Amino acid sequence: MTSLSVVDTELTHALPKIELHAHLTGSISRHCLHQVWQKKKSRDPDLALEDPLVTIPPGKVDFNVKTFFPLFSSYIYHLCDDLQSIIYTTESVLQSFREDNVVYLELRTTPRAIPSNSITEAQYVDVILHCITVSNNINECTHTSTMQTNLILSVDRRNTLEEAYKVIDLAIVRKGKGVVGVDLCGNPEKGDIAIFRPAFERAKEAGLGITLHFAETRASATEDELRELLSWRPDRLGHVIHVNDDLRREIVKRNIGVELCLSCNVHAKLTEGSFEDHHFGWWKESGVGVAICTDDVGIFESPISNEYQLAATHFHLSKVDLKKICESIVDITFANEREKFRLRSIYSNVDWG
């Protein structure tokens, strides 16, 4: 039995945790990116890419909407552009979550073709699924850790409808084989999301879980956009920042789970004020499932145990509050009933004091 006394960093580390909103590429640590860079540089001294420790200096977390998204499209995607680096970084991400006592992870990624290395979107997804399968099986063999991972495929707001259909179809074919849902992500200041409605309808009909980035910035929080997104019947919403009272009530009425990312929101100034002003305080009382998530631990450098610590400190969470939160997260996972049963058993074995 995991015994928990006071809510401190030891507790938030030891606590079995569920992570539902983690972008794969954004979860790669700078150290791991540096290792990939070193390997490439030793093979090709003319490599034009700068050392990740220079491009993304350790300790720098004050990225904003303008500086954050190009990190991926202009830099990290060029570094992680072959199967070797994709496998290496995915394994490293899985290991970091496992070491932080995550027991269930829904990792998400945007399928990416890499023509320079003859990699298709399907191959990209399958190599990540392979890493996940190996990771899930290691746990079963050794019984030393219990983390199980499923995959969510992301549509980027900059995609065309045709590209979105491609993502949804990749997910449908792999449903029951490690893919449990689809997501809409990307730069909230780009794209007309209404074009994706038929693609997400197809995902819904196929029984995939649907999670959507929702109201991250004022630009992506117009009444039209938010009503449109809600019409897709999402199961969960990410960030949920610039949401008026009417829409909050609507989300609660429909019992849609929310994925909240404190450090990302505060450091990127998506929310106003500091941690104690975060809308986590409102949602934790709302009655819907509230998942505490990292978003991009590689960029914001705050592991999920630290996110729990921040929530506990700034919202004065007791162990009873933590228990309620953890149990509510099980219900909003896209896991099957067997996995939900396993997660509930894990929490029933925690000594909440």
Ligand SMILES: CNc1ncnc2c1ncn2[C@@H]1O[C@H](COP(=O)(O)O)[C@@H](O)[C@H]1O
């Ligand atoms: C600030 N929070 C966020 N809001 C919206 N989209 C985000 C995000 N953080 C990450 N991504 C999306 O995830 C991609 C990187 O991981 P993958 O290559 O998919 O694994 C980014 O390119 C962006 O589209």
